[in-house]
Amino acid sequence: MQNEEHLRYIQQIFDRYLAIDRDSLEQITKHLKLIELPADSCVLPYGTIAKKLYLLYRGSVVSCFMDESGKQYHKNIFLEGAFVGSTVSAMDRTPSQFSLTCIEASSMFEIDYTTFRALINTDGYFKDFYIQYLEKNWIRDKEEREVAIVIQEATHRYKSFLEAHPNIESRIPLQLIASHLGITPTQLSRIRKKLTIS
Structure with missing residues (x-):
């Protein structure tokens, strides 16, 4: 990978967790391949065994579960800088329990x-x-999110989400944001209306 912009980006992402040395940066970048996917592309279909991991450079991805009746539940929204994939599926070589789109x-x-x-x-x-x-991601952040869903009032969760991700509403459908926050689209609509008035 010779693109300096890509190298800087990858270094910044790894540095967020632990400063990466030049040798390790070279090691990882020689194995990374940049792929481009249009909107609505399925990165990982339900029930397939994950063989790849991804580092999101531009765009957004949602993970979805499906119950026995076929109803979808949105698990996470991934934005730039996120690592995306089904690690459990890849580790255990078992079918993924969610899709990535x-x-x-x-x-x-x-x-x-x-x-x-x-x-x-x-x-x-x-x-x-x-x-x-x-x-960071599966102990601290996960625990904070779980506690916030139980303890924080929905309006506070929504405002915190907007502060962390400015302009997110112009990119992500509101029903996905509502699901990510653990509220219904109707609740989110009421919250947004109340915030607009106040």
């Missing part, structure tokens, strides 16, 4: 899961990075 036209860096896992197992930087990544 591009909400907008998206660009992402793709890496084979087995290659990334080999880097974690052989390169001290990536092992330490992975620990930092898991602790």
Whole structure:
């Protein structure tokens, strides 16, 4: 990968968790491939075994569960800088329990899961990075989100979401934002109306 803008971007993403050295940056970038996907592209269909992990460069992706009746539940919205994929499916080689779909036209860096896992197992930087990544995203941030859904009033959650992601409403359908916040689209409509009036 020779594009300096891409190299800087990748370095910034890894540096958020743990400062990456030049050798480790070169190691990861030689395995990354930039792919372009139009809006509504399915990155990972339900029930398929995940073989890739992605680093979102431009665009947005939503993860969806489906119940036995076919009703969809939106799990997460991923924006630029997010790592996207079904790690459980890739680790266990089992069918993914959710799908990943591009909400907008998206660009992402793709890496084979087995290659990334080999880097974690052989390169001290990536092992330490992975620990930092898991602790931040799947312990601290996950716990904060779960507590917020139970304790925080919906208006407060919505305002915090907008502060963290300015202009998100022009990019992401409101029903996905509502689902991500753990409220109904009707509740979100009322909140937005109340905030507009006040």
